[in-house]
Amino acid sequence: MIEVKNVTKTFDGVKALDGLTMTVPTGAVYGLVGPNGSGKSTILRHITGIFRQDSGEVLIDGAPVWEDPAVKAKTAYIPDDIFYFLQASVRDMMRWYRGIYPTFDQQRYEKLKEVFQLDEHKTIRSMSKGMQKQAAFWLQLCLRPELLVLDEPVDGLDPVMRRQVWGIVMADAAERGVTVLVSSHNLRELEDVCDHVGILDHGKLLLERSLSELQENIVKVQIALPDGQALPDGLRIVHESVTGRLRTLILRGNMEEIINRLQTCSPLFMDALPLSLEEIFIYELGGNDDAVKNILL
Amino acid sequence: MRSRTSCFNATVFRKTMTRFWPVWAAYLGIWLLAAAVPIAGRAEILEAYAAAVMRHTLLSTGLYGGIAMSAVFGCFAAMAVWSFLYSARSAHGVAALPIRREGVYLSALAAGIVPLLAANVLAAAIVLLTGAANGWTDLGAVAQWLALVSLLNVCFYGFATLCGQLTGNVLVLPAVYAVLNFTAVVVQFLLSEIFGRFVYGYGGGLMGTGYLSPVVALVRVMGVERLYGVSPLDESRIPVGAELYGWGLAAIYAGFGLVCMALGLLLFRKRRIETAGDVVAVRALKPVFRWCMALGCGLCFACLLDALLGGGGATFTRLLIYMLIGAAIGWFAGEMLIRKSFRVFTARRWAGLGLCWLVIVIGMLGMKTDLFGYERYVPAAADVKSVTLRGGGAEGAVLAEPENVEAALALHREIIEDRAAQRELEKQGAEARSCTILYELRDGRTVERDYTVRFTDTPDLSRGITEDLQDLLNRPEAVANRKQTAFAYTAENVVYGEVQATMTVRECAAAEGYEDPALFVLLHMEYMDYEKVMGMSPDLRAELALERMRGWSGDRTADLETLYDSLWYSYTLSLTAEDAWELYSECVVPDLADGTLGKVWILDDGAYMRNAMEAEIRIEARERADRVPQANVPYATVRGDGEYVYDGFWTVPTVDSARVNAWLEARGVALHTAGETYMGEPRTEALYEYEYGYNGKY
Numbered sequence: 001m002i003e004v005k006n007v008t009k010t011f012d013g014v015k016a017l018d019g020l021t022m023t024v025p026t027g028a029v030y031g032l033v034g035p036n037g038s039g040k041s042t043i044l045r046h047i048t049g050i051f052r053q054d055s056g057e058v059l060i061d062g063a064p065v066w067e068d069p070a071v072k073a074k075t076a077y078i079p080d081d082i083f084y085f086l087q088a089s090v091r092d093m094m095r096w097y098r099g100i101y102p103t104f105d106q107q108r109y110e111k112l113k114e115v116f117q118l119d120e121h122k123t124i125r126s127m128s129k130g131m132q133k134q135a136a137f138w139l140q141l142c143l144r145p146e147l148l149v150l151d152e153p154v155d156g157l158d159p160v161m162r163r164q165v166w167g168i169v170m171a172d173a174a175e176r177g178v179t180v181l182v183s184s185h186n187l188r189e190l191e192d193v194c195d196h197v198g199i200l201d202h203g204k205l206l207l208e209r210s211l212s213e214l215q216e217n218i219v220k221v222q223i224a225l226p227d228g229q230a231l232p233d234g235l236r237i238v239h240e241s242v243t244g245r246l247r248t249l250i251l252r253g254n255m256e257e258i259i260n261r262l263q264t265c266s267p268l269f270m271d272a273l274p275l276s277l278e279e280i281f282i283y284e285l286g287g288n289d290d291a292v293k294n295i296l297l
Numbered sequence: 298m299r300s301r302t303s304c305f306n307a308t309v310f311r312k313t314m315t316r317f318w319p320v321w322a323a324y325l326g327i328w329l330l331a332a333a334v335p336i337a338g339r340a341e342i343l344e345a346y347a348a349a350v351m352r353h354t355l356l357s358t359g360l361y362g363g364i365a366m367s368a369v370f371g372c373f374a375a376m377a378v379w380s381f382l383y384s385a386r387s388a389h390g391v392a393a394l395p396i397r398r399e400g401v402y403l404s405a406l407a408a409g410i411v412p413l414l415a416a417n418v419l420a421a422a423i424v425l426l427t428g429a430a431n432g433w434t435d436l437g438a439v440a441q442w443l444a445l446v447s448l449l450n451v452c453f454y455g456f457a458t459l460c461g462q463l464t465g466n467v468l469v470l471p472a473v474y475a476v477l478n479f480t481a482v483v484v485q486f487l488l489s490e491i492f493g494r495f496v497y498g499y500g501g502g503l504m505g506t507g508y509l510s511p512v513v514a515l516v517r518v519m520g521v522e523r524l525y526g527v528s529p530l531d532e533s534r535i536p537v538g539a540e541l542y543g544w545g546l547a548a549i550y551a552g553f554g555l556v557c558m559a560l561g562l563l564l565f566r567k568r569r570i571e572t573a574g575d576v577v578a579v580r581a582l583k584p585v586f587r588w589c590m591a592l593g594c595g596l597c598f599a600c601l602l603d604a605l606l607g608g609g610g611a612t613f614t615r616l617l618i619y620m621l622i623g624a625a626i627g628w629f630a631g632e633m634l635i636r637k638s639f640r641v642f643t644a645r646r647w648a649g650l651g652l653c654w655l656v657i658v659i660g661m662l663g664m665k666t667d668l669f670g671y672e673r674y675v676p677a678a679a680d681v682k683s684v685t686l687r688g689g690g691a692e693g694a695v696l697a698e699p700e701n702v703e704a705a706l707a708l709h710r711e712i713i714e715d716r717a718a719q720r721e722l723e724k725q726g727a728e729a730r731s732c733t734i735l736y737e738l739r740d741g742r743t744v745e746r747d748y749t750v751r752f753t754d755t756p757d758l759s760r761g762i763t764e765d766l767q768d769l770l771n772r773p774e775a776v777a778n779r780k781q782t783a784f785a786y787t788a789e790n791v792v793y794g795e796v797q798a799t800m801t802v803r804e805c806a807a808a809e810g811y812e813d814p815a816l817f818v819l820l821h822m823e824y825m826d827y828e829k830v831m832g833m834s835p836d837l838r839a840e841l842a843l844e845r846m847r848g849w850s851g852d853r854t855a856d857l858e859t860l861y862d863s864l865w866y867s868y869t870l871s872l873t874a875e876d877a878w879e880l881y882s883e884c885v886v887p888d889l890a891d892g893t894l895g896k897v898w899i900l901d902d903g904a905y906m907r908n909a910m911e912a913e914i915r916i917e918a919r920e921r922a923d924r925v926p927q928a929n930v931p932y933a934t935v936r937g938d939g940e941y942v943y944d945g946f947w948t949v950p951t952v953d954s955a956r957v958n959a960w961l962e963a964r965g966v967a968l969h970t971a972g973e974t975y976m977g978e979p980r981t982e983a984l985y986e987y988e989y990g991y992n993g994k995y
Contacts, residue, residue, distance in 0.1 A: 023691060050388075069395035084772065096312055100306065100309070
């Protein structure tokens, strides 16, 4: 389990993390979402032991990450900007990681060679961004990590390779109980893979729930009421739009309860729909206009 | 649970080392060219002393090449192994590894120094093999070369490593390294330029800080000295070996390099990885950097503008303005580098610059008004152990007798008291002599003051100062100190002597035993063939001599007898060991004791022209090294039938050195004063000691 407790981090007077607290359960696939500059990459760098927090705690399985090789050895990290030596090939980097991580799985390396189909002797620098990303997955998955930290992991990958990569990651999560912490702007993709979501803004966690909890607590209803009929009182409307007689409502609360209440208005038409993660993200950040603009742009 | 690879990681070490193989290959290649190739080349000129020459060459290459190579490649090595810190991608990649920072640091550190040391060992082995293949085996020299170069490697690589921890930018590392390597010397120079102009008597208050610049200090202090022996063929001096001196300093700097490495570790452990790309990676050093930039630029700018616009003579106010402008440039340039932005002109930074300006103004005004009493300070007599005086370019004379120390202090007080008059004389362009007073205090400290004392022909305090200085330099204690030999001369150790005197042609001929001076002219001055000259008639010899002398004198109408008595020639009388000892022991030493020899004249009042003879006496002695005080052992050590130290004594007779003059005249040497030999024309510099640059020792 990853526990981030009240972590703050300041860069040149700017607070990148402002008392951030979050918890990633063991075995979870945790999606970290938030607008640009909200602190996603920064907290991932704390969790991987790259940055040291100004205050607070970052713990993995109860142990502080900072300067603890045993904790860091259990973690694989694929950043947005992948690290490799200037002249290195995938094979060179394999030797590098094999020398450093005692858990490096050579057999898996050979197996994944068939999946990624990269020339392991080719200089990584000369590869396309997508191929570099594949190389990163190839190498990091061979570390047999207990925690996989991914920062914008599938940027640059083609759709087939995305599916393939996620397949391997999900298999690891399912078979070996690997905890996956992933930060991404691609909310649709996260929705497919994550079971937990944390929304970050201005260095703070706005909310953190399981995806099912999140989806159960907010409902989209399309309804057409008879002329002169008003909506019942007490509904917690997050957003409302009207097209002719058809109203689209985003409501906070339990779907069943909301539908029962709306039935009292004898609607001409009513349909309740689940919200996508992207919609939840937008409506949850509704009070933070700038953040919403960011994510929409 | 801690990783078992917490202090060292072989993969990091190996990978870092192999990645930068071109650096190590270049280092080795240059050493092979600089050290091994000359050895192979010299094989063709193998002679009896070639081994000594090769030893000298190798050690010199090891010293001067070692300083240059270590300074350059130490920096390259540091740039290579710490390069991962200077981009966010690599810094994050390494920081995420399950290795403690100590492990990363020590592994990378070793990856930089091990290949350098390995290249040294390889180069030494190749030098040894090359030498052996050419008949030269000097394991000791090669071992010294290896040890020295390795010590220098540790020094410079360690220093560059520390510099590497101060910054987050790979291009800033060599800049910081170069600046810090020479800061002490440059700042000392710049401050001397400014203080020397406005602080009366400024004597290099930062002297000794030169040791903060390793390159400069090593070049100054260390060296390779040739060892000479006696040739079995003709007993001439031939090189028999070479010795490297100054090992202590090399060891100290290597220790300094190790300390730098340790400090580097402390900084690395605390390093914020997010500083990759920053000019200054240590937060606490950012204000220091800003202030250093401001003060450094202020000093440089002031000196630069002064040289460009004022020809080195700007007024105090103008220099202060230059300095404030320079400080502002440095202050904001520093801030721009820290912030990586041009938007630095904030109110806070202007306020900081204001404070910086205030410090500069207070410092400069304090300097000008002698706020700290530097100009007025004269040590108390009771505190002074000895005073070294240098005047008019003459070598220092050490005075330790209480009355002489008191006289030196009185002279110092007079100089301070006469400051205003001295300034006035400077404007008038009066004659000037340098005067350095160096006190060695009883508590071990030294105090140095440098003055330029000016004087006119009018008897006043200014002239009195110069006269007092000359008087002090000619006191028996000062003369004895100047003329002290490296060891006591005895009949057994004096080996040679020589007298050179400027004499007329007729006197030279007489000294050589020629009745006809024309013979001297043709045989000694013209180097004509003896048989040919002796086959000529006396008339023909006279005509030929006249023609030649007219040519030398430029006087085409002078007659023969006039030229014999007016044409000067430098006559040399070689002395046997016995004669040299007799001259030294029976004439020179007593005359020195009488105060008639070993004098200096720093006043241009004609006294030198009237009193100093245009002649020199040289006495050479050698003594077994084990009988010579170690502190006095010069580097001219001879090996052959034992180990010897050579020493030379040198002096100029005066009109008062009665014993010396009588001894020389008895051997045909005619003595003339400097005034006589220059036919009454006064010389512009009446400072014989100044002209020769040393006093009696060579």
